Amino acid sequence: xxxxxxxxxxxxxxxxxxxxxxxxxxxxxxxxxxxxxxxxxxxxxxxxxxxxxxxxxxxxxxxxxxxxxxxxxxxxxxxxxxxxxxxxxxxxxxxxxxxxxxxxxxxxxxxxxxxxxxxxxxxxxxxxxxxxxxxxxxxxxxxxxxxxxxxxxxxxxxxxxxxxxxxxxxxxxxxxxxxxxxxxxxxxxxxxxxxxxxxxxxxxxxxxxxxxxxxxxxxxxxxxxxxxxxxxxxxxxxxxxxxxxxxxxxxxxxxxxxxxxxxxxxxxxxxxxxxxxxxxxxxxxxxxxxxxxxxxxxxxxxxxxxxxxxxxxxxxxxxxxxxxxxxxxxxxxxxxxxxxxxxxxxxxxxxxxxx
Numbered sequence: 033x034x035x036x037x038x039x040x041x042x043x044x045x046x047x048x049x050x051x052x053x054x055x056x057x058x059x060x061x062x063x064x065x066x067x068x069x070x071x072x073x074x075x076x077x078x079x080x081x082x083x084x085x086x087x088x089x090x091x092x093x094x095x096x097x098x099x100x101x102x103x104x105x106x107x108x109x110x111x112x113x114x115x116x117x118x119x120x121x122x123x124x125x126x127x128x129x130x131x132x133x134x135x136x137x138x139x140x141x142x143x144x145x146x147x148x149x150x151x152x153x154x155x156x157x158x159x160x161x162x163x164x165x166x167x168x169x170x171x172x173x174x175x176x177x178x179x180x181x182x183x184x185x186x187x188x189x190x191x192x193x194x195x196x197x198x199x200x201x202x203x204x205x206x207x208x209x210x211x212x213x214x215x216x217x218x219x220x221x222x223x224x225x226x227x228x229x230x231x232x233x234x235x236x237x238x239x240x241x242x243x244x245x246x247x248x249x250x251x252x253x254x255x256x257x258x259x260x261x262x263x264x265x266x267x268x269x270x271x272x273x274x275x276x277x278x279x280x281x282x283x284x285x286x287x288x289x290x291x292x293x294x295x296x297x298x299x300x301x302x303x304x305x306x307x308x309x310x311x312x313x314x315x316x317x318x319x320x321x322x323x324x325x326x327x328x329x330x331x332x333x334x335x336x337x338x339x340x341x342x343x344x345x346x347x348x349x350x351x352x353x354x355x356x357x358x359x360x361x362x363x364x365x366x367x368x369x370x371x372x373x374x375x376x377x378x379x380x381x382x383x384x385x386x387x
Contacts (some may be wrong), residue, residue, distance in 0.1 A: 038304035039091065041318045043069060045132070045299070045325055046094040052131020053096040053124055054083075060120040063099040063111045070094060098124070118348040125337040125344070129326045133270065136322035141266035143315050144257035149174065162269070165261040169254035173203050175227075175247055182246030187238045189247055190229060192309035197226040206249040213238075229310065274323050334366040 046069055057064050063082055070088030077086035098113035109115040113124070150168065175193045178184050195203050198212035225236045257265050299321050306317035330338040343362065347353040 034304035034307050035300060037307045037314065038300035038302070041303040041314070041321070042299045043091060044135070044318065045321060046070075046091075048131040048135035048322075049128040049325065049329070050094045050096050050131070052127035052129070052134070054127075056127030056130070057096065057098060057113075057124045060116065060123060061111055062113055062116050062120065062124060064096055065099055066095075066097040068095050068097070118344045118353075121344050122341050122348065125341050128337050129329050132322045132326045132329070133274070136270050136319050136326075137263070137266045139315060139319050139322070140270055141257075141262040143312060143319070144255070144262045144265060145259065146312060147254045147256040148312055148316070149252040150255050162255075162265060165265050166255050166257045169256070171205060171251055171253055173206050173209060174250050174252060176250035177248045179246035183238060184247040187236050189225075189227070189236050189238070190309065192229070192313060193236075194228040195225065195249070196228060196233070199225075206251045209249055231311075270319075270323070273320075274326060277323050277327055334362050335369050339366065 050067060050069070054064055054067050065082070066084045066086060068086045068088055070091040071093060072089040074086045074088055077084055079085070100109075100112035100114050110117075113121065116124075144166070147169075149172075173195045175184075175189055175191055175195065177191055178189055195209055197203060198209055201208065201212045203209055203212070225238060227234055227236055303314060303317050303321075307314040329336050330341075332338045332342045334340070334343070340363075343359060
């Protein structure tokens with residue numbers, strides 16, 4: 033189930049990106065021939081109006097195919113991609129990252145409506161800026177980590193679990209848990225730890241092992257926003273998050289190159305792991321990946337939207353257009369390069385999981 037959730041998160045990232053391209057193209061009058069999720073053979077397809085909507089076999093990306101986009105002959109018709117003005121083509125290319133940004137804003141607004149732990153929401157220096165626009169609950173106690181194969185792990189205690197009661201005693205602060213557990217040290221079993229996981233209340237029984245329950249706690253408040261403030265706060269917070277990623281671009285890119293840490297398999301697996309901790313961690317992970325996709329899409333290499341914008345800039349600025357043959361050769365090589373890199377990353381990520 034977790035892998036399915038992770039796959040749905042990846043498809044959602046692809047969909048909003050390609051939807052951005054599609055909507056901007058329609059807005060500027062360029063015809064769209066196909067909107068595809070995935071590459072390779074078509075699994076499902078249906079034509080609505082002038083556009084074929086399809087799902088393809090390899091769900092590692094997607095594309096929007098514009099009229100005459102790969103035609104070797106130049107076109108002057110404004111409804112074709114080649115015939116559109118350079119400014120309109122750049123807008124179309126920017127549509128993908130705009131789609132990811134809007135998707136991230138909507139996603140974070142939803143998170144704020146549901147409620148998010150303050151330690152996930154802002155750092156201490158940011159708290160004052162957002163405090164007038166959000167509501168903060170009383171302190172809550174959460175499990176922050178569980179030692180693998182330890183007593184708490186075997187008792188099915190998970191990171192992210194909120195602790196409500198221990199041995200019938202209500203828990204308001206982290207020290208309340210420690211006090212309640214310490215009173216039972218002479219007995220072999222610690223009874224009835226009531227927790228909240230994914231909105232459901234359940235009970236965990238911990239077996240004492242030399243007074244060490246092998247888990248750590250954190251204390252936080254729940255931050256929520258009203259329907260009136262959720263969207264403005266989300267826009268501000270998502271913009272700030274994107275700026276932080278941009279400011280760390282050299283470090284992030286070097287990490288990706290060395291570890292291949294942002295391929296489609298990684299997105300699926302990390303989203304699946306986050307889903308095990310609850311709905312909010314999973315949504316937060318998807319939100320973070322949305323911002324990373326924006327950064328990588330704008331990186332100026334031919335296989336990205338940023339690269340295609342770079343190829344269009346000379347025409348916009350100095351009215352000098354690349355030869356259609358040269359441009360088409362670059363685009364075709366870019367598509368092949370993207371497929372090769374995607375396959376390489378997938379194989380590498382699978383090997384890392386196996387080994």
